[in-house]
Structure formats: C-alpha cells, structure tokens
Amino acid sequence: MGIARRVIQQFQKPGIGYLALVCLTGAVLFLSGNRFSFLSFSNDQWVLLYAMVAAVQILDRYVFRLPPDGNVQSMDSSVYLAAIFVYGLDFSLCILLFSSCIALFHSQLAWWKHLFNFSIYSMMISGASVVFALLGGENGSIDNYHLHAYILTLIAYFCINALTFGLYLYLVHKGNLFEILRSFLSDALFAYLSTLLLSLVLVILIVSHRSFGLFLFLAIAMLLSHAFRQLFNMYDQLNEKANKDQRTGLFNHSYFEEKLEDYIKEYRERGTTFSLALLDLDDFKKYNDKFGHPRGDKLLGFFGALLKEACEPDQLFVARYGGEEFAIILPGFAQVQAKAFIDNLRKHVNDTHYEGVEVLPHGCLSFSAGIVEVGEMSYDKSQLVDLADRALYVAKAKGKNTVLLYGEQSSLPTSIEEEINEIEQHIRIFLSKDVYTFKHSKRVFSYAFEMADELRLSDEERRVLALGALIHDIGKLEIPRDILNKKSRLTIEEWEIVKKHVLWGKEFVLATGKYKELVPLVELHHERYDGKGYPHGLKGHEIPRLARMLCIIDSFDAMTTERPYQDTKTFEEALHELERCSGTQFDPALVQAFVPYIRHKTGSAIATARQQANG
Template structure:
C-alpha cells in the first residue's frame, strides 16, 4: 500500500505540471463543474462483484477531462475532488482516500501515455484518432482491474487469475459502459459545454441507479442460492465452500478458527408430537437465534442438514467459542416456544461440539469429523451441553467395565429426570480430576469415581412430580427427597461388587459441622471421600442450569464454597477443589483474552 501511494504521488507530480494560465473563464467553469459532477457521481456508487468492490461513473469525467483539456487538468480535477471527499467523508480512513487517489493517478497517467503514444490530440474529438481513444480506455480499464484483483488477492488470498477472470466475467459491461461514456461526454462538452455536462450528469445518475438495481438483483439471486430458506442461514454446500476458504486463511495467516457443530435435542420427538410444519417452525426459531447471535460477531452460520447446524468462528480460540456457545445455549433454553413441555429439559435445547482449527494441513472433513465427535460426546452427557474436542475423560482400563455397568443404571434418569443424569455425569468428571490432584491410590480412586457416578441413584425412588417440581418443595416433599441417600444405599447393597460404594452414596449430604443428613455425622466422623463428594456435589448443584432460572457462575459458587468452609465443607478439601476450579477458570479466561486480542488485531488490520 505504501509503495502504491508513493509511486502515485510521484506520477501526480510528473503529470500535473501543466499551466492553467491560457484557460478561459468558460473553461474554468467547465472544470469546476466537472469536479462537482465527480462528487455527485461518487454519491451514486453501485456494488460490483466481488463483494466489497464499489464503482461509480466518475471515471468518465476524468477521461473526458484528459481528452478535452489534457492530463494536467484531469489530475487537477482528481486532486480537488479527493480533497473535498476527504473532508466531508470522514467515515473512510484517510489512508484509504490516499490509496484511492494513487490508484486513479496510475489509471489516468497510463491512459494519457497511451493516448499520446498513438497520436491522440486533446481538444475536439477526432474520429481519425479512434484507435488512440480506444487503447487509452483499454489501458485505463486494465490498470483498474489489476489493482482491484491484487487488492482482493492480498485481502482474501486465492489465485489472482481467478479474481481477475471473475471480475471480467461479471462486471466488464458495467466497466466498459462507464468508460465509453467518457467519449459521449467529450462530444457533449465540445458541443454545448455546461449544458452538455449537465445532460451527461443526468444520464450518469440514471445509469448508476440502473446498475444499482441490476447488481442488487444479482446479489439477491446469489444470496438466495446460498441460503437455506427454512432457517435463513447459509446452505450446506456454501458452508463447505467457506470452510475451505477459512482453513486456507488460517494456514496462511495464523489466527485461530473454531468450528462448531450443533444439533437440536430431541427434535424427532417434537416432530412426531406436533407434525412437520410445527417442526419447521422450530428449525426457523433455532436459525433465528443462531443468526442474531452470530451476525454481530462476523461468524458464518449454516444449516448443515436436518436439525444440525454449523458455525465457523474466525479469530476465536476454543475457550472463547465455548463461552459464546454456552451463552447462546442458555438464551435458547430461556426463550419460550410452543410445545416445549415435550422435551426432557422442558425447553428448547441443543448440544454442540467444538474443535479449534489451527495451522495444520488437515482436510476440512477431518475438522468436521472431530467437531461431530465432540457433538456426540455432548449428546452422551445428557444433551443441552457444549463439549470441546479432546475433552475426553481418561481412566484406567480396569475401571471402564465398572463405569459402563453403573452408567446403565443412571441412564434410567434420561426418561425420568435428565438433570439428575447430567448432574451425575458432571460430578463424575470432577471426581476424575480431583483423584489426580489429590494423588489418590487406585482403591480410593475407584471409590471416588464410581461413587460420584451413582451418588444420586436413590432419586429413582422419588416420585416424578416431586423430582421435576419447579416451585419450592413442601416440608413433607423435602423429607421424601432426603430419603434418596438411604434408598441409594439399598441399591448398592444389592450388588456384592459395589457395596463398598455405600459410604459415598449414603453420606454425601452429611455436613462438616454435623448439621447434614441422614445421620448428622460431624468432622472426620464422615469418611474423607464422602466429605470431598459433598464439596463437588454442592458446587455442581449451584452451577447447574435450568431454563428460566438464574444460575450461579463459577466464581459465585467459589465464593459460596469459601463462605461455607469449616461449616458445611471440610476446609482442606474445599481449598483443594477451589484451587482446581480456579485453574480451569484461568485457562478459560486466557483463551478468551487471546481470542479477543486476535479479533481486535484483525479489526485494526
């Protein structure tokens, strides 16, 4: 850009040294009228392919001035009009005005040199010099197209040849129409000066309006071909095309890109219950929610197929992407929609998987597959959740069979109380991490991990209407709920293999100060792993999301743990768990900050 501006300034100084002393008053009036015409036509710019390429008919004015008065006067008109535009159009950055001025200087200088080389003479239009006029227009057009092609090549990468070819295919008639009008303007100026210029300006404004309408329809048709009509998002095929482009940009320039695959939970159940027309309305509702959230961020959102959607997040690291998707998921949960009672969560929900695309030469199908795997994991965790690719829980093989066996028991919650199922899975994940942090031996690790998975299994005995009650429980109902620890104990005693899990299932609601249930045990009378499970269970209960209800943030829940250490919770175990959660938050905040800085640097560029 700097080189173009410097060379443009040099060309301007070489070609703008023509004397103005011999100009008559009528000629000066015509020149200043042409400056006014340039400013008016700049107001009537119209969009040309590729996207972001705008064109006005001001080139006709510059070329006509070149043919009638000479290159110096054409440069003078360019300089004055650019200075006026710089003053009143401050929404455009100054360097863009400078770059625009330099490019026009190249085009005018190239056209002037060609015009003179082939015998062109300024003044009256001479049909015998038609070749000089034609070649000057061709050079002006070629320089223009090359600069536009180079700009889009540098901005969006790809092949310069492809950009230039597309410009020639889609916009050549608009360009050539603008340039040929310069010859018409020469004839009008020589014939009737100011009136001829006025007549040209009227024609130019009408043509600019016609081009606006023509290319508006062009873009509407292109957009319609790339849109999914049911959801208002982009189509699957256009998503595949854009993903290639984004991956190429990431490989070349380095900013992270997060890819999200999301799926509407239990959509088939809703469709079967209310029919396909209402199912289509639900898809439109989800599409609107996604579009409203993604457009301000510059994300690319598409309907991938059926009830599955995809989002490309340029400049967003995986931590920031998860925060965004969790916020969108919660907003979707909290937005009313007809018939949500049929859903297990009692609201519209989706599951999502996220993968971060980095500077690695993988095919796009690899990234889509990884995001899909994370989505599958989100589904297996009880749905209505967001999972990052690579966030798997790694356990010794000796535990896998026991985990699979116990998981079959808690799966019953999916039909009775999906929140208890998801809560059990999250507590299980926390327990896996805490076993590593505390350096537990294999036996204690097994007890903590398996006990965390089934600690609420006794809730299967609680009546469904109490378990899913949205209002405050009565004292009688609360007493029933408290019995779940004893019912859970009975479940565990049935199996000889898992009866050693009884202390965790029965005692995870005992408090460190002796005010818990069912036995009111105090301090170290409560087994250590049950005390730890109490901390984990309470933290997740505080941060569990439910539709239309406020949820404690991680930081708010940490403050609650600190406030209750020594009363409800074992202080030492609470401190270990707080440290673990704070470490997770640091990683999330670091990823969020890195993504924000990357987005900011992209905006500045």
C-alpha cells in the same frame, strides 16, 4: 526520538510504505502537471470546470453495482479521460482536485484513503496523458486517423489503475498478486471497458454540444445506474432466497458447504484458523411428538433466531444443517475459545424459556454440540464435518446438553481391542487372496502402534493411527489377484488399477460407517510430501499428519518385505532410502522420528539375540 522511531516503524510495514510512496508520486505528478493554473482561468473555463466537476460528482453518486460481490464501479473515469482528450492534462487534473476536495467533505472515508485515491487518479491521469501525447494525440475533437492513440491511452489508464490498486491489496492482504489482478480483470473488465469507450462518446458529445452533450451523457448514466441498481437488488434478493433457510432465517445447508469450503481454502492459503461446531437440539422428536409438527417448526424458528442473535456480534456464520441440526463456523476461534463460546451459548439457551419445554428430559431447551478446529486431520469439508459429527455423537451419548471438542473424549468406552478385532476380521479376507497384504497390514499396524508412543499422540490420534494402519490397504480387495500377485513389471493400465485401491478403500470404510475418521489414512497414504503422490496430489501439510506418518511406515515395510514387484532392502538400506527421500516423498520431521525408532528397535533386537546366543 520515540515518535520518530515509531513513525519509521510504521513506514517499514509494507502497506504503509507503499501508501506513502503512492501518495508522494501522485502529489509530484499532480504538481508537475497542474501548477494551479485554475487561478488564471477565464470565466468560460470556470463554467466548464464547474460542469465537469458536477459531472464527476453525479457519476460518483450514481455508481454501478456489479454482481456477484456487489463491487462498485464509478464512471467518473470517463470524464477525466474525456477531459484529457479534449482539454489536456492540466484541465483534467483541475477537475480531479476540485472533485477530491468535495469528496473530502461529504464522504465518510478516512482521510488517507482520500489521499490515496487522489494520488492514484493523479497517476492514472498523468500516465494516460503522457501516453496520449507520445502517440501524437491532439487535444480537441477525435481524430479518426489516430484512434490507436486513444485506445492505447485507455489501456494505459486501466493498467495503472489495476497495478496500483492490485499492489495495495497484495501488500495489505498478502494474497497472490497474479490472482488479485485476475479477479480484478474478471470482475470489472467489462464495466471498465464500457467506461473507457464512453469517454470517447463523451468527447464527441462535448465537442459538438458542450454542456448539453455533457447533460445528455449524465442523464443516460444516471438512468443506466438506476436500472443496474434494480437488477442488483433483484439479484441480491434471489441470492438471499437461494442461500437462506425459510424456517429459521439462517443460511441453508448448501450455502454452508460453500462457505465451509471457502474457509478451508483460506486456512490452507493463509493459515487463518477457524472452528466448526455442529449443534443438535436435544429430544426435539419428543417435543414434535407431543405438540405436533407446526409447533415444532415454531420451536426451530425460535431456536434459529436465538442462535442468530447470539452469533451476530462476533460475525459467526450460522446455518441450519438439516432437521434439528445447526452448524456454526467460528472464524478465528481456536477450539478452546470455540468451546467456551458454545458452552456459554448452551447455558444461555438453557435459561431461555420456551413454551412446552417442560416435556423435555432436561426440563429446558438444550442442545448437544461437537466442535472441531480446522487442522491437519481435516483435509476437506466432509472430513471436518465428520469429525465434528463424531464429537456431537459422543456428546449425545454422554447424556446430552453437553459440548465436546473432537478428541477430548471421543472414543466411547468401547475398548480399542474390540475395534482392532473387528477390523482384523475384514482384512482376514486377504489371507486367501493376497497373503502379502494381510501380513503387511499387520506389520504396519504394529509399527504404527509403537510409533504412536514415539510421537506421544493423544488417545484419539493413537487409535486413528493404529486402526488406520490396519485397514489402510483394504481397497486392494478390488484389485484382481493376477495383478496383485504378478511377478513381472506392471503395465501402465495395471498400475492405474493398483493406484485406485486408495479410493476403493475409502468407499469401503465409508460404507461400514463406523470408522469415518480413518478415511484420510486410507485415502491419502500414497500422497507424497512434494505433492507428486496420488490420488489428489496434496502437498506438505495439506496431507494430515497421521497419513504422512502412515506413508513412511507403509513405504518402509514395503521396501523391507519381499514383494512380487520389488527387490528387498535391508533395514539399514531402507532407512537410508527414507532419509534420501525425506523432504520429497516424506515429511522430514516424521522421518527424523521414525529412523531412530527403527534403529533403536533393531539395535535392541540384535542385542537380545546376542545375549541369547551368549547365554
């Protein structure tokens, strides 16, 4: 009973159920098309079968590797198709049966994969043969008047292959079916087309010269496969050179960025987390100054090898970020695990002796590291790197040989008041240009400050939200006064200019250098939850949470303040508006937190006003 239930549970997994379905269909199709007719083959037919099976074996061995991913394409399909065209379904299935038996012996695949392959081939061969028969194709030599039958058969064969295999990938890897099929097409279409057309060539060769024709075909296939292999190896080598850093043997900066982008994409699509660690060798400059650059380079090489060795077992991605900085991507690591790992690595590095490290302040080889886990704060790769870099910066400031998580203790002991003052100086410039924006920024700041308590944010998030709220409209500096203070409706061109203030603001913040972590709030506070906002049209959780919060506060204040291009709403109306647009423009969860906060605030304000009036 227990076993039966477990089996049923297994089958309820979509991948396994699908496998079983395909295998069943394949087996049924095979049995209906074959009936083991080889038992009554004549000697001649046996010889032919031997030749064909041998051909499939050779073609399976001499495959084509296709750049860029090294996907393998075998031309065995051309043999099956040629067999359908010349000898019919039954014979083709015999070839498949014998070839599969041989494959079962000499390849290392799991048995169920063999069964799956066999079934898919069986489906493809049967399907193609049915199409061929329906279109009036005759076995034997190629009939020039029925070429369409051949072409459509080839298409059917390809479609069955792409669908069955694509569906499997879709069920197992949970991708987008359309995407999978498209990548299938773009990767293998040309190789597949040539395989299919070669099947027609093979038909002609077999019909006119039988085994000698087959031999010629195989010889060409083997030579081509060899040439392709050389080409692929060359491509691989060049690729390796382009992606590797020569000094350390690690990957280089540009490949790191490429990879990081891939991981972020995967995180967005499938929610697979990862952490990013930035490492910086402590006091490398001292070592370099003391022993010279050649020795320093050697140390870098040594450190690179050390990292590689430590990270290889977990299949982490290690790159030289630049100079004496290194980057590690830890797929599947939450930040706590990542910290434990990097901290272990740090101890290991401390314990590893290298010639001359006595000159370093710690008396050993050491590094500082900043770690950040991908999350809502990090909507693109440079943002993620900035966060890790910030943590690294703090780690350095805390005396080096330290590993820190971003947000753990990221603000240096400068007080937030100082920073608030500094940013206020920046926005003071609005006093003369656009006093509305100045006041608006101050009000949004105070809402944000209180909302931070409401949302129970961490110290670092509180700081980011408050400072971001204060500076969020800084880009409006670039908008001409005429547009800012225009009383009538804006034209389309003017709107485009207004919309740009988020990008100008981002540039402004980046230029000051000190407040990189505020960039998402400045850049994204006009994104909408449903993806219809600007500047990027990000959607839902692609927008960092704090930016979503700022968007609500900003809109609420815009609605309730007198503005050149809008009517004023009362608080109550504005709250209704927020609720109405919750889920489209705004994050519903955050709206739910914001509305009671405002209600409570105004309620108590009214109450105190009454008290004062009464008292």
